[in-house]
Amino acid sequence: MIVEQKLRPRVAGVVLAYHPNATILRNIAALLDQVNVVYVVNNSAGEAATQVLAPLAFFRDVEVIDLEGNLGVGAGFNAGIRRALDADADYVWIFDQDSTVAPGMLGVLLSHVDDYGVHTGIIGPALRAAETGRVYPADSGVGAVRRHTLISSGSLFSRELLEEIGLHDEWMFIDYVDHDICLRARSAGYTNLKVLDTVLDHRFGDSTPARLLGRNVYLANYSPLRLYYQSRNRVVLLRRFGPRGWFGEDAWFTIKAWTKIILFETQRGLKTASALRGLWDGLRWRRTGE
Incomplete structure (x- = not known):
């Protein structure tokens, strides 16, 4: 056989x-x-x-x-x-x-x-x-x-x-x-x-350690440009696919990331402005060509 x-x-x-x-x-x-x-x-x-x-x-x-x-x-x-x-x-x-x-x-x-x-x-x-x-x-x-x-x-x-x-x-x-x-x-x-x-x-980003409430947290230290793309593309995905199944976990991750940005990272104003610009561009995105 x-x-x-x-x-x-x-x-x-x-x-x-x-x-x-x-x-x-x-x-x-x-x-x-x-x-x-x-x-x-x-x-x-x-x-x-x-x-x-x-x-x-x-x-x-x-x-x-x-x-x-x-x-x-x-x-x-x-x-x-x-x-x-x-x-x-x-x-x-x-x-x-x-x-x-x-x-x-x-x-x-x-x-x-x-x-x-x-x-x-x-x-x-x-x-x-x-x-x-x-x-x-x-x-x-x-x-x-x-x-x-x-x-x-x-x-x-x-x-x-x-x-x-x-x-x-x-x-x-x-x-x-x-x-x-x-x-x-x-x-x-x-x-x-x-x-x-x-x-x-x-490893996500730089993974630089910092202390928060007695424990180590790790900072990604992403550039303002990187935060622009994160903000823009998150909105685009919501518009393409809706929130079901992925957005809840992503939102929690984003809240934690921005808490660390605001408390510890440099260029906070520039990073916030870049993220808001990304949000606006995501809202203006059109499905042309898809």
């Missing part, structure tokens, strides 16, 4: 680099242990990033894609995804430069791709705060759970999904790009999964 053996899918990793330091090389080496090829998208202008990434020329199965400066998270990920799909990848696994993949993570994620049949959408790992070593409360547990949204870093996309719903919205530039593609997957009838049995170490 002939037993049909299921072939291992071809998986490409995509790592987005923006003014990286040398730790990105260790992260890429760890990723290479699990995927067939890694595409490193250099989203930085200037020689500094080029020099940091130069040793990758000696890495087998790594290709660096140089963009013309910072084109944004959406465009950066899309450049790597397009290259992966052109090279016949079955799955594309994307990462920020400040995330560290755990051993065996890919196998754990792939073990859940059939949980909902052809309707399994984007799959990602649980998250652990790199600065504290603690798993986020919402990411504790076992097995895989349904989620409306996942962060970009660590997210696994099938070719079939991307061919149906398209790639990231490059107009959004940075924040909520991940929310948008996840919510588009759900709108197309897919189920996004967070796999709690494997954990990604991830």
Whole structure:
């Protein structure tokens, strides 16, 4: 009797680099242990990033894609995804430069791709705060759970999904790009999964410590421009998809973030003005071309 053996899918990793330091090389080496090829998208202008990434020329199965400066998270990920799909990848696994993949993570994620049949959408790992070593409360547990949204870093996309719903919205530039593609997957009838049995170490922003009510809190210290995009794109998502399933958690996260901005961060006036300008531009956004 002939037993049909299921072939291992071809998986490409995509790592987005923006003014990286040398730790990105260790992260890429760890990723290479699990995927067939890694595409490193250099989203930085200037020689500094080029020099940091130069040793990758000696890495087998790594290709660096140089963009013309910072084109944004959406465009950066899309450049790597397009290259992966052109090279016949079955799955594309994307990462920020400040995330560290755990051993065996890919196998754990792939073990859940059939949980909902052809309707399994984007799959990602649980998250652990790199600065504290603690798993986020919402990411504790076992097995895989349904989620409306996942962060970009660590997210696994099938070719079939991307061919149906398209790639990231490059107009959004940075924040909520991940929310948008996840919510588009759900709108197309897919189920996004967070796999709690494997954990990604991830850092949000600068993660500078401060003391609040006797405990450590960590400041992202995002620029005024970054806060503009957060504010604008949050409103755009509300208008595209409504609040159901994702906005409650996001609102709580936003309240905590702005509490820390007001109490501890510099440029508070400029950051507030940028966020209000983003709010206004989000309210004025039109669906032209969608």
